[in-house]
Amino acid sequence: MALLEIEDLHASVDGHEILKGVNLTLNAGEVHSIMGPNGSGKSTLAQVLARRETYAVTQGRVLYDGKDLLGMKPEEAACEGLFLAFQYPVEIPGIGNAYFLRTAMNAIRKYRGEDELDAMDFLPVFRERLKLLEMDDALMNRSVNEGFSGGEKKRNEILQMAMLEPKLAILDETDSGLDIDALRIVAHGVNAMRSRERAFLVITHYQRLLDFIVPDFVHVLVEGKIVRSGGPELALELEEKGYGWTEAQAQPA
Amino acid sequence: MSTSVETIRDLAQQEYKWGFVTKIDEDRVPKGLNEDIVRVISARKGEPEFMLEWRLKALRHWQSLERKEAEPKWANITYGPIDYQDIVYYSAPKQKPALDSLESLDPEILRTYEKLGIPLEEQKRLAGVAVDAVFDSVSVATTFKGKLAEMGVIFCSFSEAVQKHPDLVRKYLGSVVPYTDNFFASLNAAVFTDGSFVYVPKGVRCPMELSTYFRINAAETGQFERTLIVADEGAYVSYLEGCTAPIRDENQLHAAVVELVALDNAQIKYSTVQNWYPGDKEGRGGIYNFVTKRGKCVGVNAKISWTQVETGSAITWKYPSCILQGDNSVGEFYSVALTNNRQQADTGTKMIHIGKNTRSTIVTKGISAGRGQNTYRGQVKIMKSATGARNYTQCDSLLIGEHCGAHTFPYIDVRNSTARMEHEASTSRIGENQLFYLRQRGLKTEEAVSMIVNGFCKTVFRELPMEFAVEAQKLLGVSLEGSVG
Numbered sequence: 082m083a084l085l086e087i088e089d090l091h092a093s094v095d096g097h098e099i100l101k102g103v104n105l106t107l108n109a110g111e112v113h114s115i116m117g118p119n120g121s122g123k124s125t126l127a128q129v130l131a132r133r134e135t136y137a138v139t140q141g142r143v144l145y146d147g148k149d150l151l152g153m154k155p156e157e158a159a160c161e162g163l164f165l166a167f168q169y170p171v172e173i174p175g176i177g178n179a180y181f182l183r184t185a186m187n188a189i190r191k192y193r194g195e196d197e198l199d200a201m202d203f204l205p206v207f208r209e210r211l212k213l214l215e216m217d218d219a220l221m222n223r224s225v226n227e228g229f230s231g232g233e234k235k236r237n238e239i240l241q242m243a244m245l246e247p248k249l250a251i252l253d254e255t256d257s258g259l260d261i262d263a264l265r266i267v268a269h270g271v272n273a274m275r276s277r278e279r280a281f282l283v284i285t286h287y288q289r290l291l292d293f294i295v296p297d298f299v300h301v302l303v304e305g306k307i308v309r310s311g312g313p314e315l316a317l318e319l320e321e322k323g324y325g326w327t328e329a330q331a332q333p334a
Numbered sequence: 335m336s337t338s339v340e341t342i343r344d345l346a347q348q349e350y351k352w353g354f355v356t357k358i359d360e361d362r363v364p365k366g367l368n369e370d371i372v373r374v375i376s377a378r379k380g381e382p383e384f385m386l387e388w389r390l391k392a393l394r395h396w397q398s399l400e401r402k403e404a405e406p407k408w409a410n411i412t413y414g415p416i417d418y419q420d421i422v423y424y425s426a427p428k429q430k431p432a433l434d435s436l437e438s439l440d441p442e443i444l445r446t447y448e449k450l451g452i453p454l455e456e457q458k459r460l461a462g463v464a465v466d467a468v469f470d471s472v473s474v475a476t477t478f479k480g481k482l483a484e485m486g487v488i489f490c491s492f493s494e495a496v497q498k499h500p501d502l503v504r505k506y507l508g509s510v511v512p513y514t515d516n517f518f519a520s521l522n523a524a525v526f527t528d529g530s531f532v533y534v535p536k537g538v539r540c541p542m543e544l545s546t547y548f549r550i551n552a553a554e555t556g557q558f559e560r561t562l563i564v565a566d567e568g569a570y571v572s573y574l575e576g577c578t579a580p581i582r583d584e585n586q587l588h589a590a591v592v593e594l595v596a597l598d599n600a601q602i603k604y605s606t607v608q609n610w611y612p613g614d615k616e617g618r619g620g621i622y623n624f625v626t627k628r629g630k631c632v633g634v635n636a637k638i639s640w641t642q643v644e645t646g647s648a649i650t651w652k653y654p655s656c657i658l659q660g661d662n663s664v665g666e667f668y669s670v671a672l673t674n675n676r677q678q679a680d681t682g683t684k685m686i687h688i689g690k691n692t693r694s695t696i697v698t699k700g701i702s703a704g705r706g707q708n709t710y711r712g713q714v715k716i717m718k719s720a721t722g723a724r725n726y727t728q729c730d731s732l733l734i735g736e737h738c739g740a741h742t743f744p745y746i747d748v749r750n751s752t753a754r755m756e757h758e759a760s761t762s763r764i765g766e767n768q769l770f771y772l773r774q775r776g777l778k779t780e781e782a783v784s785m786i787v788n789g790f791c792k793t794v795f796r797e798l799p800m801e802f803a804v805e806a807q808k809l810l811g812v813s814l815e816g817s818v819g
Contacts (some may be wrong), residue, residue, distance in 0.1 A: 135766065154773070156774075171771040173771075173772070174790065175789030188777050
């Protein structure tokens with residue numbers, strides 16, 4: 082059974098249809114990349130899958146781990162193991178990073194009927210993951226994303242992912258705003274998480290990220306539809322020929 | 335956020351958890367306010383002559399204010415006229431409790447405090463907190479008195495203090511808030527029925543937190559308590575105050591006065607978690623919380639610190655203030671005020687700098703939800719004598735939803751050019767993006783709101799004693815239920 086099956090997904094924001102019939106299947110263990118020009122609907126797809134309620138689904142269905150994803154609230158999807166690394170991570174003043182993460186982990190554990198983690202169980206894992214992302218210990222007690230640089234925010238997203246250990250991780254333009262060193266660290270974090278039980282949907286505008294996180298499949302999203310799918314070589318082809326090439330193909334013959 | 339609306343609506347219909355009524359025989363005076371009533375109150379309490387005289391002077395002053403229609407109307411709050419002749423000014427549980435034994439206390443009252451999570455039996459209390467329980471107009475129990483007495487700390491009901499320590503009462507009563515201070519303070523001085531009294535002698539660091547738990551039970555009754563805390567030279571005391579009331583359709587008046595006196599090198603830390611019944615969603619019922627609280631740093635290097643978490647009451651009108659008279663004295667005010675549904679709050683502080691090198695800090699967090707209206711009103715006054723005075727003010731507002739309001743009225747009056755003043759203010763709204771972010775990490779909507787609000791209030795909660803901070807966080811969560819949808 083596929084981990085994620087998207088069928089004929091249509092979605093709109095404020096009455097404008099952005100997704101116009103997306104079909105996509107991901108299996109556990111796979112890394113898929115979605116590429117596409119600005120405004121093609123990449124981030125909308127990510128937000129819809131994470132169940133943001135300001136995005137209206139008008140048609141289609143999505144099965145996640147055999148369950149109806151579109152019937153879930155954001156927190157239910159999260160507790161079922163779906164994680165979104167935000168393109169623009171949000172600041173939560175006054176709430177420490179470690180406290181926030183432990184609260185999130187415990188919310189998820191509670192949903193799954195598992196015992197809550199106390200600070201003693203939590204801290205060693207947290208320290209280890211901080212190291213993986215080459216992040217400073219001082220970050221533990223700083224407020225969530227407050228006063229973080231763009232790169233620190235993105236690294237923090239991956240840190241959260243590493244702690245929450247999702248089944249499906251969606252990375253929404255995690256590479257934007259990262260310098261090459263930060264990009265390498267983030268990619269290292271993601272690669273360390275790759276496993277047979279976990280799938281990734283990596284959304285990016287540039288091919289650059291895919292040099293570090295090599296996907297199994299690449300899909301090209303143009304005007305709300307996937308117009309081409311292929312292996313990693315497709316990303317290189319896009320880099321060379323530009324999106325204009327696929328946009329031409331998007332026109333009905 | 336349509337899918338969360340239903341859960342939120344269910345939560346909103348949760349009742350105010352402290353709204354029950356205790357069935358008990360009351361000894362009450364007839365409604366109305368006149369000299370006879372004041373004489374009756376004073377007589378019931380067996381007060382010495384000086385107290386009765388003081389009360390009568392206060393009454394006459396209040397009556398003159400009432401004739402002049404001098405009830406303060408400048409605050410950013412609206413309410414119908416209060417009929418001061420339609421209030422019962424004294425109500426006490428009929429069986430008069432012996433002040434030094436819990437065994438003689440009516441078991442109904444004991445159960446009431448148990449239900450409120452305030453067990454009065456000492457063995458059930460946390461060892462570090464002594465409690466004075468005020469039920470309607472009288473103090474019903476004070477715990478750990480013996481242990482405190484060993485160190486010379488006096489912690490008792492005001493009534494008992496009048497009997498046993500008349501000299502201290504006479505010396506300090508009205509020394510910070512005179513009976514002429516304002517309309518509600520005059521009213522309180524005339525009819526106040528009980529409250530707590532604390533005296534910490536020279537050089538003593540009070541070994542435990544002192545706390546008073548106020549409960550209004552009787553209908554049509556006003557609660558007028560008076561608290562007086564004196565920290566003698568070099569003394570330290572931390573005092574906590576909590577309050578609840580039953581759910582009733584009519585509004586009830588609570589007009590309290592708190593006076594703090596800190597002598598040379600003394601420190602008083604005063605914390606409040608105010609959770610009077612706030613009224614229902616349509617604004618029916620609830621407590622009018624019209625309170626005058628003021629501290630005076632009489633001596634050098636004295637420090638008074640107010641921390642308040644105001645989540646209850648239909649209307650809150652209160653400005654815990656500091657008069658910084660001694661050189662190098664310090665005043666602090668940390669406040670969280672939350673208004674949900676139709677609650678209104680006009681609250682803040684006054685920092686009056688008189689002595690040299692006096693310092694004050696004001697940090698306020700106003701949270702408005704539902705149709706709540708939240709006003710910060712603060713005055714910082716630097717007198718001519720206050721060379722080298724400093725003030726830092728930070729005043730933040732958080733809005734939840736579309737129908738609430740936040741208002742800020744800072745008054746700054748500087749008469750000495752060496753003063754250094756800083757003022758920061760911000761207004762923000764809980765964003766859909768913040769909620770979505772937290773929900774994407776697995777938190778339910780109400781947990782997410784609660785987390786954002788607690789983060790917003792952190793700098794104030796940090797000032798509360800540990801036990802209270804936890805209570806305050808929970809209370810904020812409960813008070814916010816139904817605010818997002």
